[in-house]
Amino acid sequence: MRSKNKKFCLSKSRVILNQELAQRRFLLRFEAPEIAKKALPGQFIQVKVGGFDPLLPRPFAVSWTENDYIEILVEVRGKGSSLLAKAQEGESFNLLGPLGKGFSLPKGNTKNLVLVAGGIGLAPLRFLAWEASKNGYFITLLYGDKNQSCFLPLKKLLPEKVLVRSIVEEKNGQTGMVTDLLKDVIEEFKDSCFFVCGPKAMLKEVYGQLARKKIVRAQFSFEERMSCGYGACLGCVVLTKKGYKRVCLEGPVFEGEEIIWESI
Amino acid sequence: MRSKNKKFCLSKSRVILNQELAQRRFLLRFEAPEIAKKALPGQFIQVKVGGFDPLLPRPFAVSWTENDYIEILVEVRGKGSSLLAKAQEGESFNLLGPLGKGFSLPKGNTKNLVLVAGGIGLAPLRFLAWEASKNGYFITLLYGDKNQSCFLPLKKLLPEKVLVRSIVEEKNGQTGMVTDLLKDVIEEFKDSCFFVCGPKAMLKEVYGQLARKKIVRAQFSFEERMSCGYGACLGCVVLTKKGYKRVCLEGPVFEGEEIIWESI
Amino acid sequence: MGIDLKVKIGSLELNSPLILASGTCSLETFAFLKPEETGAVVLKTVTLKPRQGNPPPRLAETPAGLLNTIGLQNPGVEKFLEHEIDLYPSSYKLVGSVGGETIDEYVEVAKKLEASNRFAAIELNVSCPNVNKGGIEFGRDEMLLLELVKEVRGAVSLPLWVKLTPNTSNIEKIALETSRAGADALVVTNTFVGMAVDIETQSSRISTLSGGVSGPAIKPLALYLVYRVAKNRNVAVIGGGGIFNFRDALEFLIVGAQAFFVGTAMLVNPLAAKEIISGLKEWLAGHGFHSIKEIVGTFREPS
Amino acid sequence: MGIDLKVKIGSLELNSPLILASGTCSLETFAFLKPEETGAVVLKTVTLKPRQGNPPPRLAETPAGLLNTIGLQNPGVEKFLEHEIDLYPSSYKLVGSVGGETIDEYVEVAKKLEASNRFAAIELNVSCPNVNKGGIEFGRDEMLLLELVKEVRGAVSLPLWVKLTPNTSNIEKIALETSRAGADALVVTNTFVGMAVDIETQSSRISTLSGGVSGPAIKPLALYLVYRVAKNRNVAVIGGGGIFNFRDALEFLIVGAQAFFVGTAMLVNPLAAKEIISGLKEWLAGHGFHSIKEIVGTFREPS
Numbered sequence A, B: 001m002r003s004k005n006k007k008f009c010l011s012k013s014r015v016i017l018n019q020e021l022a023q024r025r026f027l028l029r030f031e032a033p034e035i036a037k038k039a040l041p042g043q044f045i046q047v048k049v050g051g052f053d054p055l056l057p058r059p060f061a062v063s064w065t066e067n068d069y070i071e072i073l074v075e076v077r078g079k080g081s082s083l084l085a086k087a088q089e090g091e092s093f094n095l096l097g098p099l100g101k102g103f104s105l106p107k108g109n110t111k112n113l114v115l116v117a118g119g120i121g122l123a124p125l126r127f128l129a130w131e132a133s134k135n136g137y138f139i140t141l142l143y144g145d146k147n148q149s150c151f152l153p154l155k156k157l158l159p160e161k162v163l164v165r166s167i168v169e170e171k172n173g174q175t176g177m178v179t180d181l182l183k184d185v186i187e188e189f190k191d192s193c194f195f196v197c198g199p200k201a202m203l204k205e206v207y208g209q210l211a212r213k214k215i216v217r218a219q220f221s222f223e224e225r226m227s228c229g230y231g232a233c234l235g236c237v238v239l240t241k242k243g244y245k246r247v248c249l250e251g252p253v254f255e256g257e258e259i260i261w262e263s264i
Numbered sequence C, D: 001m002g003i004d005l006k007v008k009i010g011s012l013e014l015n016s017p018l019i020l021a022s023g024t025c026s027l028e029t030f031a032f033l034k035p036e037e038t039g040a041v042v043l044k045t046v047t048l049k050p051r052q053g054n055p056p057p058r059l060a061e062t063p064a065g066l067l068n069t070i071g072l073q074n075p076g077v078e079k080f081l082e083h084e085i086d087l088y089p090s091s092y093k094l095v096g097s098v099g100g101e102t103i104d105e106y107v108e109v110a111k112k113l114e115a116s117n118r119f120a121a122i123e124l125n126v127s128c129p130n131v132n133k134g135g136i137e138f139g140r141d142e143m144l145l146l147e148l149v150k151e152v153r154g155a156v157s158l159p160l161w162v163k164l165t166p167n168t169s170n171i172e173k174i175a176l177e178t179s180r181a182g183a184d185a186l187v188v189t190n191t192f193v194g195m196a197v198d199i200e201t202q203s204s205r206i207s208t209l210s211g212g213v214s215g216p217a218i219k220p221l222a223l224y225l226v227y228r229v230a231k232n233r234n235v236a237v238i239g240g241g242g243i244f245n246f247r248d249a250l251e252f253l254i255v256g257a258q259a260f261f262v263g264t265a266m267l268v269n270p271l272a273a274k275e276i277i278s279g280l281k282e283w284l285a286g287h288g289f290h291s292i293k294e295i296v297g298t299f300r301e302p303s
């Protein structure tokens, strides 16, 4: 791992596009050729907003790449994401990436993928969907979100071939979570490979359901508070069967079987 | 001094105009009706830029007012002024003002005023020039600046009637400082009233020249590091014959005779 | 919104938990306050003799912080009582802050302040880092501090607040003993000693070698000290250091402060106090609380 | 630009005054450094036995600061020497940071590190605020600290650096005695103890009650401590805390640090070290200096 040839790099990158996709959710496209060239689905970048306020860079999943461009999806939560949401086209930010270990597409003859996205957790799965569909996989997306107004424009974001089942938590009448969707369809997909991203409670619930059905081919993308994003601070750990692992370096994607789910 | 009826107020004000006047020098116009109504020449405002970075508001002289509008002239020095210089039209900032004690126009029959401006020190004198010329005073401006590229567009900034003598420090050939200009003309203006703003060393030199000629009618506008700008912290003092006085409250304008110049 | 803002600091009832910190407000500040929402206003520290204060520059900005070296500029207690105190509106609870170089000086000033009948409490500033004598020495030398508190306690009957220095390693012990010596409340904390250098001139950016750092930068440090002092439930704690908004104030209340003070925030934004109170009310109401007291000390220790 | 960057810390010559702080760099960091511009890299503190470290969340952002509670996660000295040390490039001067709960543990770890022949110096971390035992206790208990330094000094012959805690009131005295006990350099300072509360859950924002605050927020506090320690001209001082750019680094050099360390800045921007060095070179050249040593200790005391 004597990585003198850098796996990731720091680049000052221009915002090419900043578009409001849904309530408090934005799509930002950057011109970042070096990152775009290397990034794989499931990897992320660190975006530095502000000087000392906020101090730390903010991690965002790479959500799409093409030629010199990468896109991220930003949900407004606090200071950092608000500032990003206000970014002017033409403005530049320091980006560090691509970081972390991404998803692995199944080898052999498993061609069915199920992506399970909770809210903005769609971001890395979107990139995966594009890559996988290029490579001839069949993709089903289960997507749940809080309400209609923050619901992401899936048609716009995803390749055509993806089969979508979605649900909204706070809609009058039929409501539920993405984990309810999963419950309904899990039997159909027992031989598929699962890719999951969303809040921790949702990851845990999804893992539980899959485990009960003895489905082991499942990769989970984790979020954890970060500072460096490249393995230096040991700040972003998740408890695995081999002890604490860094979400930013050994993750953010982990096999379901690696994680000590009781700690989540 | 039980000031329940506020002398100054805090208002969220929009930038109406941001124009580069000369190298690293900008004119900003704000929509700030309450401040515009009350401000007098020599007073200043505190502009809050950034959240915690920078933390403190920045003081700028009111340089002009009309109806609901006020203007300030900003020289880019550090973080705060750089951010202001980049302000978009339409962007809002918290402004506190008008603050401090301004210039007093001479009563009686002295109608000749000499304004002595070092660089961006022109800012408050500009406002004075407009007010004084409305009130029938005769105004001579002595203005010196570092070099040709930061030289302020006096025609644009000042009322027509002002007589201008200016000098540039770093020009090939004839060079000098505003204090050299003063030396040349001081005899002519022995009965005038002087208004001076610029760097401390320049104030001191001007005071020295005036004192040697026994000219006592001279008001000096001081700069000092500030935090509150409204008298609360005792941070911005200058040594006077009556002890330390707050530049933000008892100043920024002081009579030359009040100051202990050896401390400057 | 029907939130009961009242708090008690020892026997003293305050209209709200918000206290304006010493040295960061003046007559002008009152235009931005409301008496019914203001717990108390601690006036600038006064000493027996007039103090000219330190030369400028007295201020330097640090990352998310303010470094100051005012040097306790004040007209001396007599002039203060003669010319200044009457200018302050009587609708507010005022607290007199006392500084000094000897115990006798503290005692004398405290007695004079009490005799004016204008004060609801006396605060001992034993922790100003910007004066050569007195100040921080008392804050650090435990024996001296205890003697000081006892002497003042014996000389005045007003509630006695003692403002501790953070620049010590055993604040719990000092706090405990100070309260035993008769303090009705501990104010935690004064500024942290700091320094800033102008690289171009290789000299201090303020007129003295070091000064006191306040503002958001010190908030996590101050909060930890308040937590430690407040663990001793026998004395009231007024907590602060870097409080800029209602969320910051809540952090201090949660770890056990009965009231909080606001200093630098008022310098940056004179409406800070009002905004903090309205933010507190709204948050408490939205979370089902009815009074400030309910949130005090609700901190859940990590397991 | 012809600036001589070399500095000497005791008998040890370093390529530059820039030292990477313990706990803020890993293998990945080296891709962003140049050996000829890097004084030394202090590796993450190791202990005798493996330490799992604290549960997440381990990090919280504070105003211009970072609050951490890593809890000295490390594989233990044996595994570290067996599996990890060889991954580090040999073109850099490495410093081994030692932590422990007893003096014997420190001694044993230090001896093992020395025996590996991979280190240019040993740094004693006696000041980590995030572990229950050891760590900060040594930093605060003077007698224990001196015994520790003497014991380690007797057991290894590598240059010995001691990293002091800022969470004390008499750092000068501790520094002086530590240097007398055999330290070749004092590293000032580790993180400041701090705390942050999540108001929604009324609990700590990190998994432990308190953690260590680093970053720009602590710079004025750290600078003052470095100044005080560096006044004793008999021992080398490596100063830091919140250094984010070359101007910050110059402040520490001016007040007397022979070298400086960079921690949190590298987490925010892995190019910080490179940028600091190039900024230093340019500034020094522009101001007529020829070597780093010329700027060290040039501070002019206020009159």
Ligand SMILES: Cc1cc2nc3c(=O)[nH]c(=O)nc-3n(C[C@H](O)[C@H](O)[C@H](O)COP(=O)(O)OP(=O)(O)OC[C@H]3O[C@@H](n4cnc5c(N)ncnc54)[C@H](O)[C@@H]3O)c2cc1C
Pocket (backbone or CB within 6 Å): A044, A054, A058, A059, A060, A061, A062, A072, A073, A074, A075, A076, A077, A078, A079, A080, A081, A082, A120, A123, A124, A222, A223, A224, A225, A226, A252
């Ligand atoms: C590997 C990784 C990939 C991510 N990808 C995306 C993405 O594609 N799109 C997206 O919108 N967000 C993503 N996030 C989360 C995003 O980084 C945080 O929302 C952001 O850092 C919040 O910053 P802030 O300043 O707006 O909020 P802050 O003011 O820092 O915090 C506001 C709230 O946001 C939450 N939060 C803050 N930081 C994190 C974090 N690191 N992890 C989880 N929750 C946090 C907390 O609830 C906090 O109370 C990702 C996080 C990680 C670790």
Ligand SMILES: Cc1cc2nc3c(=O)[nH]c(=O)nc-3n(C[C@H](O)[C@H](O)[C@H](O)COP(=O)(O)OP(=O)(O)OC[C@H]3O[C@@H](n4cnc5c(N)ncnc54)[C@H](O)[C@@H]3O)c2cc1C
Pocket (backbone or CB within 6 Å): B044, B054, B058, B059, B060, B061, B062, B072, B073, B074, B075, B076, B077, B078, B079, B080, B081, B082, B120, B123, B124, B222, B223, B224, B225, B226, B252
């Ligand atoms: C009453 C008053 C009126 C002023 N009017 C104007 C004006 O009309 N136009 C204008 O351009 N500037 C004016 N100034 C100066 C202006 O406030 C400073 O230039 C500004 O605060 C610098 O902020 P910064 O963040 O850009 O620089 P910083 O990063 O804070 O500092 C950069 C450098 O600027 C200088 N500086 C910073 N603050 C002050 C200060 N308060 N006084 C003097 N020098 C300072 C110092 O040399 C410092 O090293 C005025 C100052 C005062 C006190």
Ligand SMILES: Cc1cc2nc3c(=O)[nH]c(=O)nc-3n(C[C@H](O)[C@H](O)[C@H](O)COP(=O)(O)O)c2cc1C
Pocket (backbone or CB within 6 Å): B233, B234, B235, C021, C022, C023, C024, C044, C045, C066, C068, C070, C072, C097, C125, C128, C163, C189, C190, C191, C213, C214, C215, C216, C240, C241, C242, C243, C261, C262, C263, C264, C265
């Ligand atoms: C400019 C200034 C002057 C101060 N003067 C005094 C003082 O006279 N007496 C005192 O006890 N504290 C004084 N303090 C300390 C404050 O009261 C307060 O304890 C400290 O600033 C921390 O709180 P903050 O971060 O909210 O400002 C002063 C602080 C500042 C910034």
Ligand SMILES: Cc1cc2nc3c(=O)[nH]c(=O)nc-3n(C[C@H](O)[C@H](O)[C@H](O)COP(=O)(O)O)c2cc1C
Pocket (backbone or CB within 6 Å): A233, A234, A235, D021, D022, D023, D024, D044, D045, D066, D068, D070, D072, D097, D125, D128, D163, D189, D190, D191, D213, D214, D215, D216, D218, D240, D241, D242, D243, D261, D262, D263, D264, D265
């Ligand atoms: C995430 C993190 C982990 C740290 N781990 C260690 C450590 O293991 N040993 C140690 O001596 N110091 C450790 N430190 C302290 C730093 O080495 C440094 O002394 C401190 O952060 C102040 O410097 P800075 O503001 O430049 O970061 C750590 C700091 C951080 C932020």
Ligand code: FES
Pocket (backbone or CB within 6 Å): A225, A226, A227, A228, A229, A230, A231, A232, A233, A234, A235, A236, A246, A247, A248, A249
């Ligand atoms: S964020 Fe620093 S190790 Fe992961």
Ligand code: FES
Pocket (backbone or CB within 6 Å): B225, B226, B227, B228, B229, B230, B231, B232, B233, B234, B235, B236, B246, B247, B248, B249
């Ligand atoms: S800036 Fe606070 S008193 Fe003048």
